[in-house]
Amino acid sequence: MRAVLLALSHRRFIGRLATRLPFTRPMVARFIAGETLEAALPALERIRAAGFHTTVDILGEAVRSEAAARAAAAAYVAAIPVLDDQGLDHNVSLKLSQMGLALGLDLVRENVARVLTAAAAAGAFVRIDMEDHTTTDATLELWRELRPIMAGSGDVGVVLQSALRRTPADAEALIAEGARVRLCKGAYREPATVAHQDKADVDAAFEAVMRRLLDDGTYPALATHDDRIADQAIAYARERGIGPERFEFQMLYGVRRDLQERLLRDGWTVRIYVPFGGQWYPYFMRRLAERPANVTFLIGSLWRERRAR
Ligand code: FDA
Numbered sequence: 227m228r229a230v231l232l233a234l235s236h237r238r239f240i241g242r243l244a245t246r247l248p249f250t251r252p253m254v255a256r257f258i259a260g261e262t263l264e265a266a267l268p269a270l271e272r273i274r275a276a277g278f279h280t281t282v283d284i285l286g287e288a289v290r291s292e293a294a295a296r297a298a299a300a301a302y303v304a305a306i307p308v309l310d311d312q313g314l315d316h317n318v319s320l321k322l323s324q325m326g327l328a329l330g331l332d333l334v335r336e337n338v339a340r341v342l343t344a345a346a347a348a349g350a351f352v353r354i355d356m357e358d359h360t361t362t363d364a365t366l367e368l369w370r371e372l373r374p375i376m377a378g379s380g381d382v383g384v385v386l387q388s389a390l391r392r393t394p395a396d397a398e399a400l401i402a403e404g405a406r407v408r409l410c411k412g413a414y415r416e417p418a419t420v421a422h423q424d425k426a427d428v429d430a431a432f433e434a435v436m437r438r439l440l441d442d443g444t445y446p447a448l449a450t451h452d453d454r455i456a457d458q459a460i461a462y463a464r465e466r467g468i469g470p471e472r473f474e475f476q477m478l479y480g481v482r483r484d485l486q487e488r489l490l491r492d493g494w495t496v497r498i499y500v501p502f503g504g505q506w507y508p509y510f511m512r513r514l515a516e517r518p519a520n521v522t523f524l525i526g527s528l529w530r531e532r533r534a535r
Pocket residue numbers: 354355356357385387410411412413414449450451452453476477478481482498499512513514516517520
């Protein structure tokens with residue numbers, strides 16, 4: 227099921243069709259805060275008022291034209307002052323394939339530099355999401371090259387995926403560089419040559435890298451909805467005297483709200499990743515792939531809507 231959904235997430239034709247059909251909306255709205263920043267603002271405000279932090283993702287990936295890549299960068303540049311005006315966290319997450327990675331390094335470098343320059347002016351934080359393993363080297367190299375733009379004002383961080391076999395070594399290098407790392411399990415389908423295939427191995431790798439980041443990382447972000455791992459992080463932090471000011475939990479908009487609230491109530495810092503935009507299809511399909519029960523729920527809601535018409 228996971229493999230099929232992830233394969234479907236790359237089908238542009240289905241994506242174009244899905245984004246035109248109104249019947250998927252209720253299920254989509256569970257994971258996506260709106261089609262525009264204005265539409266997402268009430269959700270962002272609600273999350274902030276409840277005591278959470280936020281990072282905003284303007285949905286889009288694998289762009290195929292220079293114009294689309296430039297437009298994506300411009301959307302981030304425009305969003306940062308709006309978040310500022312609204313008193314929301316100026317913290318954004320972007321993808322290099324959205325900034326034109328497939329179209330050439332010069333283009334992606336220019337686009338990301340534009341976003342970082344705007345972020346530095348606002349003292350904002352930019353997270354470069356990690357995509358599939360073919361992009362890991364380019365992502366880390368670009369982060370190293372462009373990080374100086376943010377020296378002294380805001381910062382730019384990266385993401386590591388515990389599924390990848392290379393991640394413990396990348397984590398050590400990034401710890402030594404004082405990088406702000408978000409650790410996640412990894413949302414992409416990867417070959418066995420580069421990635422663990424068993425969930426137990428991915429989880430064990432997460433736990434090991436998590437401990438290294440908690441000990442020596444620079445304000446790491448633990449991005450997971452896995453309550454067993456969250457509880458382990460808490461136990462480890464308590465044992466080592468690591469307080470909530472030294473790291474944060476991150477979770478996706480619409481996923482495990484019970485866990486989000488529990489961690490917040492217990493005094494931990496929790497940041498919600500809030501995506502918005504019209505290009506929601508691949509992101510949505512990855513969320514379905516993460517939990518088969520989401521598919522059953524989707525089919526149920528499509529069936530109910532069909533009967534109501
Ligand atoms: P796991 O998949 O084991 O799920 C644990 C439990 O969480 C499940 O049993 C279920 O209850 C719940 N759950 C998880 N996903 C759910 C869903 N979609 N719907 C409903 N319930 C769900 N990946 C990547 O490759 N690059 C990146 O840059 C990022 N960035 C990122 C940011 C943030 C803030 C988060 C939380 C996650 C990412 N990810 C990511 C995605 C990540 O790699 C991973 O695919 C998902 O977080 C699912 O893994 P869990 O750690 O939640 O564990």
